[in-house]
Amino acid sequence: MMEPKYKRVVLKISGEALAGENKFGLNEEMLSMVAKQVKALVELGVQVAVVVGGGNFWRGRTSKSMDRATADYMGMLATVINSLALQDAFEAIGIPTRVQTAIEMKEVAEPYIRRRAMAHLSKNVVVIFAAGTGNPFFSTDTTAALRAAEIEADIILLAKKIDAVYSDDPEKNPDAVRFDQLTHKEVLDRGLGVMDSTAASLCMDNKIPIHVFGLSEPDNVIKAIYGEKIGTIIK
Numbered sequence: 001m002m003e004p005k006y007k008r009v010v011l012k013i014s015g016e017a018l019a020g021e022n023k024f025g026l027n028e029e030m031l032s033m034v035a036k037q038v039k040a041l042v043e044l045g046v047q048v049a050v051v052v053g054g055g056n057f058w059r060g061r062t063s064k065s066m067d068r069a070t071a072d073y074m075g076m077l078a079t080v081i082n083s084l085a086l087q088d089a090f091e092a093i094g095i096p097t098r099v100q101t102a103i104e105m106k107e108v109a110e111p112y113i114r115r116r117a118m119a120h121l122s123k124n125v126v127v128i129f130a131a132g133t134g135n136p137f138f139s140t141d142t143t144a145a146l147r148a149a150e151i152e153a154d155i156i157l158l159a160k161k162i163d164a165v166y167s168d169d170p171e172k173n174p175d176a177v178r179f180d181q182l183t184h185k186e187v188l189d190r191g192l193g194v195m196d197s198t199a200a201s202l203c204m205d206n207k208i209p210i211h212v213f214g215l216s217e218p219d220n221v222i223k224a225i226y227g228e229k230i231g232t233i234i235k
């Protein structure tokens with residue numbers, strides 16, 4: 001039998017991907033679809049840490065008039081809503097899951113403690129990292145890069161609404177070129193919108209590969225774990 005290519009992964013799910021067609025809020029079909037994919041990974045013996053975005057509720061940079069730090073704290077709280085929804089969907093199908101928040105709210109979830117997160121992972125418990133990095137002016141892509149470095153993950157699986165990295169938005173520009181493989185430096189030099197530059201440089205400096213693919217195809221996470229050529233690999 002084929003072995004999974006990676007032992008410990010950070011799965012980054014954008015908030016938007018959880019909204020499905022609605023584009024806002026939570027789509028329960030998407031939640032259970034993600035849960036099934038995570039379950040398949042856990043059953044393969046892969047240790048899964050999840051970082052979820054908040055864009056289906058709020059992004060700090062959206063506001064024109066609000067104080068940016070306040071708007072960003074609101075965005076971090078949105079990621080907590082998504083994390084609890086994912087935990088619920090995971091546990092509904094028997095995946096033991098802990099949520100750890102970067103902003104303490106101990107009635108709701110554990111605080112982020114690196115060593116405890118690693119202990120959970122080594123027991124095949126899924127850990128969801130909520131509330132981003134806990135700091136305004138950062139993104140959940142940067143959170144995924146930071147946590148991946150901290151927990152010594154083999155790769156970041158970047159599950160998106162779009163199926164790969166393109167030179168431009170393929171919905172707006174029919175000439176947009178699709179990339180199969182890129183280096184971190186190319187992502188930075190070309191200013192590709194796949195992730196913000198803070199996240200891309202953190203991955204580059206710490207040699208963390210990123211596999212970008214579409215979340216809507218039900219088997220993509222499994223394909224990615226076997227190293228199949230879907231989406232775009234950044235390394």
Ligand code: UDP
Nearest residue numbers: 015053054055059060072075132133139140
């Ligand atoms: N955010 C933040 N610090 C972090 C992570 C997230 O301030 O470390 C805020 C920021 O306002 C961001 C929002 O949370 O816009 C939601 O995260 P993100 O935009 O990364 O979500 P996604 O686009 O992946 O759904």
